[in-house]
Amino acid sequence: MLDSSLVETLSRFQPAELDRFHKFVQSPFFNDGSYARDVTALWEYLRPLAPSFAAPGPSVEAAYAFIYPDKKFVNGKVEVLMSKLHQLAKQFAAQITDALFNTPESLRLAEFFLDRDLPNRAATILEKLREEQSKRPVRDALFWAERFLLEWQTRRLDNLRHNNQDHENLNEAIRALHNGYLVLALELLNILFFSRRKSNVEDSFAELLADEIPAALAIADLEAEPVLRLLSKGFEFVRFPENYDQNSIAQVLDELQRHAEMLPRHVSRTLLAYLRNHCTWRYNRGETSYAPMLMTLFKSGLESGLLFEDTGQIQASTLLNMVQTGLVSREFEWVKQALDHCRDRIVGVPNPAEFFNYNLANYHYHLREYDTALDLLRDSSDNLFSGLMARKLELKIYYETDSNQLDSKMDSFKLFIFRQGKKNLAENVYLMNNAFIDLLRRMTATGILGNPKRIEKLRKQLDETPSVAERIWLQEQLARLGKK
16 A cells, blocks of 8 residues: 555645544545445544554555454455545645635635625725735735735725725736736746756747846835845846856845745745855856855755755755765765755655665765765666766776776766767756766876876866866866876
């Protein structure tokens, strides 16, 4: 049962949600029909095991014995009940999930009264909603959607009362619509432009839209709207990263901390990710002075919980950058603790366990425990998410240990990135890894040892290459070649 869709869904519920789901299953309004009793019994069997479903977990045979004690096992019967319970779980999941721009119940009631010619009843509700809205510190896309609906219904109320000032509410409705559009457009554009650093993205229409954003921002009151202001700065960071330095990062970080209570958690988390990514991008270009700031951002994010999603999980790319930053900063103990803390929380890759092993292998590599690192890498697959990183780490180990497997591994890596580059890799990722393998080949070529001119030529070529993977490692190895 552990690999069933039912258990997968139930494992995503929080403890408080499971308590509510228990009442949901018991309600004859939702759980009815000839199977209702048996479905309830199946849930009673699974309930103590949720949401962790620790090994060995539930089994069909044990569930059958619990539901039908003293009866002979019938194959397929529990599976039918599992399907019906899963339908209830999905129905419940839909009910507890807030939809974007979900109209508040009170506003729907006000609309009802307006439709039924009871404007005074609607007026009381609208006034109360306006008062409640004025106290809300977070002015995100949902806030502006609700403000638009409120102003729109208030305009209808003024029309019914023959109030000639209804155009004022219409003006406010347009302003709310504009601000809401900007917040949502910036969020989506930021995500898109952020994604294209790692994979191929069709963004021609998005670029056209982005060109119009500055003009739209110019007529918004950014000083009064920290969400909008900070999203616009994030927009500039991800679209034109070359224009921003460490002072810019420090200023945005200061604003994020000052306005923390006025920002939705997902916005704070996303903007911090942009700052970290910007530091990483600068570092990969050879600007190593960004490493301490990046380390500070990761430590702060781990401590505050902003590295994690609302579900408590961490994206694989975030964990990868955090581990690499800690290792480069030689904070090995902190890295090991961070890995242990995140071990069972990784999402965003097909095989989280394999991805964790890569990061643990990287940790052991930095401790020069090469055999342990290679053992952890042996089962790495050829998928894009971990194959690329595992192959590079193997090459570094084989190079540092003078392994006779290095040549064949370099050939294999070159073929791998060529194939992936045709369909999956973003152009900059392809170029970075291609430059890495080309430089590594030259470093292992016959006659490089004892030839300072060739080593210096390689060092100059590395400095002049704008994008190359493992730049710092290559610099270190060239320095060692020079000493040899």
